[in-house]
Amino acid sequence: MNADETIKSTPLCDKHVALGAKMVPFAGWNMPVQYSGILAEHHAVRNACGVFDISHMGQFLVSGEGATEWLNRMFTNNLNKLVDGMGQYSMMLNEKGGVIDDLIIYRLGKDDFFVVVNASMIDEDYAWLTARKPEGISLVNKSDAYVGLAIQGPECEAVFAKMCPGVELPVRNGILQFEADGDACVVCRTGYTGENGFEFFCPAEQGVKWFEKSIESGALPCGLGARDSLRLEMCYSLNGSDLSPEKTPLEAGLSWCCDLTKDFIGVEVLREQKAAGRPTALVAIEYTGKGAPPRHGYEVQLPDGTPLGEICSGVLSPSLGKGIAMLYVPAAHSKIGTEVNVVVRGKSVPAVIIKKPFLKK
Amino acid sequence: MSNPADYKYSSEHEWISPAVDGVVTLGITDFAQAELGEVVYVDLPSVGDTFSKEDSIGAVESTKAASDIYTPVSGEIVEVNEALDAEPNTVNNDAFGAGWICKIKLDDASELDELMDADAYTEFCK
CATH class of the missing domain: 3.30.1360.120 (Probable tRNA modification gtpase trme; domain 1)
Known part of the structure; x- marks a missing residue:
C-alpha cells in the first residue's frame, strides 16, 4: 500500500x-x-x-449464468469439483503464472459463489476481476x-x-x-x-x-x-511473504490446488514448469542447533557458504521450541535432509530442510 | 517497576549497575522489556570480547522483533548470564535483577558520568 x-x-x-x-x-x-x-x-x-x-x-459475491466457467478461467482450482455448500482453496495468477492472491471460494448454489480474499489484496483483486468480467455476471465487493x-x-x-x-x-x-x-x-x-x-x-x-x-x-x-x-x-503460505507475483504455485508447493487440465490465466507457464522443472522451490527448514529466531530477510547458505536464498517467513516455533522458516531455494538444493546455515547477525545457525509441515498432527 | 536509583541508564534503554572493582553489570530496562514483549532468545556476547561504547554486543529477541543490545561503556566482557539460554523470559520477569545480560570490566570509569540517572531516565521514557 x-x-x-x-x-x-x-x-x-x-x-x-x-x-x-x-x-x-x-x-x-x-x-x-x-x-x-x-x-x-x-x-x-x-x-x-x-x-x-x-x-x-475481503469477501466477494459472484453470481450469474456462466459464473462457474468464468471463475474457472480466473482461478487455478477446478470449481466443477464443488457441490453446493462446499469450498476450496484456490489461487488467482497473473499472465506469468505468478500469484496475485490466494483465496477460498465457496459454492452457495449453481453459478453462485462466496469468495474470501486477503486484506491487502481486496482492491487489486476486485480491479483484476472487474476488468475481465463478462457482462451478465455480478461481482460484488461485500468486504x-x-x-x-x-x-x-x-x-x-x-x-x-x-x-x-x-x-x-x-x-x-x-x-x-x-x-x-x-x-x-x-x-x-x-x-x-x-x-x-x-x-x-x-x-x-x-x-x-x-x-x-x-x-x-x-x-x-x-x-x-x-x-x-x-x-x-503448518507451512500455510502468507501472501506477500511466501507467495508473490514472481513465484508460481508450483514453486510454492501448491500444485495440488492447480488443475492443469483446464484453462486459466497463467496455466501455460505452469504446464511448462511442470514439464521442464520448476526453477525454485519453497522449502521448510528447521534449526538443528541453538540460535536466534529466524526472521524474514535472513540469508540461508549451504555449509560451504554458497548463498541459497532469503527467509520468507520465520519464527521460533512455540509448539516445537526451535527455529522454523520457509524460503525459496534453487530446486536442485530443495531435497529433504539438505543441511543449511541461517546467517543471523554474522553467526551461522545450522538447520535442515524437512518435509512439510513442521507440526505433524 | 521503578528504575533503581543507584543504576545509570542509556538512551538505548540499557542499565548499568554501580562499579565494583571496576566491573559493572549491564541489562535492559523494564521499559525496554515491556516494549519488546515476550523475550524468546538472548544473543549473548562471549567472555573475553572487547567493545567500545555504543557497540552492539548482542541482541534480545522477542516474539515480535530482534533488538540490538548496545553497550554504553567500553570494556571487556568478563561474565555473561548463561541462565538466559534456558530461561530468556527472565528478562521480562526481572529486568533489573536476574535478567542481567553481562558484566563488563570498564576501560574508562568516567564514561559512566555521561549516562542518565534514574530520574533523568524516568523522564526520558515519558
Whole structure:
C-alpha cells in the first residue's frame, strides 16, 4: 500500500483496545498483534480455543449464468469439483503464472459463489476481476459489510454451540448461511491454524456483540502474532511473504490446488514448469542447533557458504521450541535432509530442510 | 517497576549497575522489556570480547522483533548470564535483577558520568 493511504480500522478496534491489545499496522489495517501474550495465545489455540478478528479480509459475491466457467478461467482450482455448500482453496495468477492472491471460494448454489480474499489484496483483486468480467455476471465487493471472526482450536465446537445454539457446524470446507439472534450469519469450516475451527461472518454493525459472545463462550482473544506462528508451524503460505507475483504455485508447493487440465490465466507457464522443472522451490527448514529466531530477510547458505536464498517467513516455533522458516531455494538444493546455515547477525545457525509441515498432527 | 536509583541508564534503554572493582553489570530496562514483549532468545556476547561504547554486543529477541543490545561503556566482557539460554523470559520477569545480560570490566570509569540517572531516565521514557 502507499504511505499516503490512511490506515483502516475494523469495527472491533475499540473492543481490542479495551481488551488490552497492542495494535500494529498490518496490510493497511490497524490490527491487534497480541492481547495476553503471543505464546499464551498460540497455546490456547493448540490446546483450547482462540478467536481472531479477520474483519480486514475481503469477501466477494459472484453470481450469474456462466459464473462457474468464468471463475474457472480466473482461478487455478477446478470449481466443477464443488457441490453446493462446499469450498476450496484456490489461487488467482497473473499472465506469468505468478500469484496475485490466494483465496477460498465457496459454492452457495449453481453459478453462485462466496469468495474470501486477503486484506491487502481486496482492491487489486476486485480491479483484476472487474476488468475481465463478462457482462451478465455480478461481482460484488461485500468486504465492508461483514465482521469476520476466526474461531480456532480443539474446543471450537463447544464455543460454537454456545454462540449459536441449535445450529450445526458444516463439515470441513463447508459453508452454512443461517440466522442467529436476528442476524444473517455465515459460517465456514476452515482456518489458518491447523486446528479444528471455523470462520464466522456477521453483519458489521453486530460484530462487537458476536465477538463478545465468542469470548463469553470460551474463546481467548488472539492477535496476529499467534496467527503467524500457528500458520507457519503448518507451512500455510502468507501472501506477500511466501507467495508473490514472481513465484508460481508450483514453486510454492501448491500444485495440488492447480488443475492443469483446464484453462486459466497463467496455466501455460505452469504446464511448462511442470514439464521442464520448476526453477525454485519453497522449502521448510528447521534449526538443528541453538540460535536466534529466524526472521524474514535472513540469508540461508549451504555449509560451504554458497548463498541459497532469503527467509520468507520465520519464527521460533512455540509448539516445537526451535527455529522454523520457509524460503525459496534453487530446486536442485530443495531435497529433504539438505543441511543449511541461517546467517543471523554474522553467526551461522545450522538447520535442515524437512518435509512439510513442521507440526505433524 | 521503578528504575533503581543507584543504576545509570542509556538512551538505548540499557542499565548499568554501580562499579565494583571496576566491573559493572549491564541489562535492559523494564521499559525496554515491556516494549519488546515476550523475550524468546538472548544473543549473548562471549567472555573475553572487547567493545567500545555504543557497540552492539548482542541482541534480545522477542516474539515480535530482534533488538540490538548496545553497550554504553567500553570494556571487556568478563561474565555473561548463561541462565538466559534456558530461561530468556527472565528478562521480562526481572529486568533489573536476574535478567542481567553481562558484566563488563570498564576501560574508562568516567564514561559512566555521561549516562542518565534514574530520574533523568524516568523522564526520558515519558
